[in-house]
Amino acid sequence: MSSIPKAALYYYKNSVWASAPLLALEEKGYGADEVDLKEVDLSKGENFAPAFLRLNPHATVPTLVVPLHTTLGPDIESRYKAIQDTKSIVDFLDKSRSPRSGTHTTSSAPAPALAPATIAFNATSNKVIDLLHSEAADPNAFVYFNARDDATLRELSVELLPILNAKKDALAALIKNNETAEVRVSDKTLKFWEMKKLASDGILAVIQHGERPTDQLDEEAKAKRAEYFKVANAAWTGLGDVLMQLHKEIIGPYVLGDQLSVADLHLAAWITRIAKLTGAVAADDGNTVTKKLEAHIGDGFKLPDDFSVAEARRRAGLPSGNAQPTDVQSRIAAFWDAIKERPSWKKVYADGLH
Ligand SMILES: N[C@@H](CCC(=O)N[C@@H](CS)C(=O)NCC(=O)O)C(=O)O
Incomplete structure (x- = not known):
């Protein structure tokens, strides 16, 4: 029996942010037995249990519990640390499996580096990740509103x-x-x-x-509903601004161009939830998702169609299909078309968008 301590990823199947490390496990080629997956049922409030709060006092998934030393013998008490936010977890998973770290791995799949390769790329990547995790972009808040x-x-x-x-x-x-x-x-x-x-x-x-329709509510409930609609309207308008900022940062089709990087895993998880909330389904192509997004935000919101479809497909390594040299699409559409073809995305969203 192996006594090597193993990392454990606490996740929930419908969680937006837990999907980013799940995508990372696939993209990095981790073997199925290399990280224990432990489900925390957020719908039952399991994340608030004292035992989970000891791992992560914010009560959120994903949480990754990793052994501090991978070489501890059975005689030494194992010590663990918990990584408590999505960005640190994805970065950790990226660094922990490289072409050279062949030890303690049961998978022979390639381990591509997902960290940005230059200072400028790193700055763009951080900007995108910070934006996606900002309050204005909070994908969980959009569910409620x-x-x-x-x-x-x-x-x-x-x-x-x-x-x-x-x-x-x-x-x-x-x-x-x-x-x-x-x-x-x-x-x-x-x-x-x-x-x-x-x-x-x-x-x-x-x-x-x-x-109940608004006109059947008492005054207090009416006021609360009016306030709710005000917040919801402001939130969806704000989402338009977030999408425009993303549009400016994304090189296309992936955040940093033709190479998948950590920022894409955050963007994939985020855009999939947002797309779902606007009525998109897994079979939709990028242009359909963009149209649904625009219609849902409303007020004439429009993402610029300024990215060559043929170029996007070439960079993503996809067959050019029927794309004409003059065909253009939004960068969000190009990203969606590229990411949904990846086996990692197909696996994580096999049961539908969430
Ligand atoms: N800043 C955290 C946010 C994580 C987060 O919001 N997770 C959600 C699921 S996607 C959660 O656990 N929510 C539990 C709750 O609010 O009850 C991170 O980056 O990991």
Whole structure:
């Protein structure tokens, strides 16, 4: 039996950001048995359990727990560290498997370097990654704010109500059980649970009446709904700005041109969630996804179609198909067409977009 400590990736199948390290495992050629995958069911609030908070006090996935030394013998107590954010995890997975680090690997797949090769590329990569993880781009917030009128709010509430209630119940149970527990959690953890519960109460106050038209609401609920629509409108308009900034940074079809890099894994996870929220499906091509995005943002928002389709396909190593020399598309469309052909993306999104 092997006593070599193994890394464990805590993820959730429908999580946006956990998809980035899952894509990294495939792109880097990690063998299926090299990293333990441990599912944390966010829909049941498992991420708030004290045992998980000890690994990551932010209660988020992905979280990667790695042994500090890979050569510890069975007589020495293993020591681990937890990497608690997507960027650090993807970077770690990239660095930990290189063409030269053949040890402790069961896979003979190539291990391409995904870190940007120059200072300028590194700056672009960081800019894109920081933008995707900024508040204005938060893909999880867009789930909650994906309604801007009564009809879409009704649909959204049907989908979200059970999830929000389950999260609220999980937090309430943790708080309640702690009152009588032999070993109580710290004040900090208790405050964290209470804060998270308050946050879900806030959104629930709007979502719980989602099936009722505005004119049937009492004054207080009406005001809350009006405020919600205001925030939702501002968020989707802000997303247009985020997409324009991405458009300026992406060389195409990948963020840094023809070579896949770490930034693409963040962008793939992010754009797949955003595309899903605008009604896209896995079979859609880049132009269709762009149209759905533009229509969903509304107000005449339009991404510039300034990238040669033939050039994008050549750089991505794809057959040129019917692309004419004059055919152009948006950089987001070119990225989508390139990323969705990759086996990593096909595997991570095999059950549909999330
Ligand atoms: N800044 C964190 C964000 C991670 C994050 O927001 N993860 C979501 C899933 S995609 C999560 O765990 N949410 C749990 C919750 O809010 O209850 C990172 O980059 O890893």
